[in-house]
Amino acid sequence: MSKKYIVILLLVVFINLISVSSLPAWDDTGHKVSAYIAWRQMSPAAKTKAVKLLLAAPEDSHLSVYYPAGSRSKEAKELELFMVASTWSDIIRSRDFKVRYEKYNQGPWHYADIFWKQTGGKAEMTGNRSEGLAIAKLYDFEKNLKDVSVSDADKAVNLAWFLHVAGDVHNPLHNASRITDVEPKGDSGGNLFLLSPAGAVGENRVNLHSYWDSILRRNAPRENDDCDGEYIARMAEKIMKKHSFAAMKERLKLGDYREWNAEGFRFLNETVYDEELKRGELPAKKYQKRAVAVGEEQIALAGYRMAETLNQIFGMR
Secondary structure (H helix, E strand, C coil), X not given: CCHHHXXXXXXXXXXXXXXXXXXXXXXXXXXXXXXXXXXHHCCHHHHHHHHHHXXXXXXXXXXXXXXXXXXXCHHHHHHHHHHHHCCHHHHCCCCCCHHHHHHHCCHHHHCCEEEEEEECCXXXXXXXXXXXXXXXXXHHHHHHHHCCCCCHHHHHHHHHHHHHHHHHCCCHHXXXXXXXXXXXXXXXXXXXXXXXXXXXXXXXXXXXXXXXXXXXXXXXXXXXXXXXXXXXXXXXXXXHHHCCHHHHHHHCCCCCHHHHHHHCHXXXXXXXXXXXCCCCCCCXXXXXXXXXXXXXXXXXXXXXXXXXXXXXXXXXX
């Protein structure tokens, strides 16, 4: 490997690590926690195949860059690559790498908004109107990962997208857009529902969507400048104790991505848009506690679903 190429790879990692934390979806913490949970549930054969694919990714995707060099164990490096791959679909939103952005970024793949209203204290869908391609793409990703005629390079991209989008659709605000008198065309999954005062900018500008995206990190910030290996593992292990695979295995509904999409509706009325939520005000501790409980459960469910899907595709042994 040439010195020039090494410099380019280091630059890719540096810029991406700076930019990813400000991008939408479950934030990088949420995605990495669900990926960690998936990894813990995957078979050795599935892990081996997943890593092999990610290392075969197209060079211009920069996916394989995230297999860290150094003296750490092979197992630790493979887990890190898998976790970062779950955030790659947000990383590529950065325009700093023009070729990568233009070739791989796909905004509508991150969500599948069904439009709805709050009527008589209940969540009510408004016909068949919807936006976003997340659900259609999940079916495509699974199909492509199973297809022997698809190259390993293309499968690597499909795998990274699958890990990300499967996590996204477990966030209720990636599944629905609420119609109100204020937002007659929908609130874009809570992006138009501002929790910060009017005129707030930068990190002080918080909307309902970004609040939910960052709910795990908001509730449990890093301690003593933890690295990902410590921070993500500690959080994920805690969540798995609360929500074990055994307790969730009857809820997996593998391959039924439309049902995964529909599930988010049960949280909208009473939890996400509860009657105490107010524009221009950050939610109270009581609201945050409920949001954390839902977020943890959904991220665990996403992890187990991803694991069992990949176990089926790549083999259990």
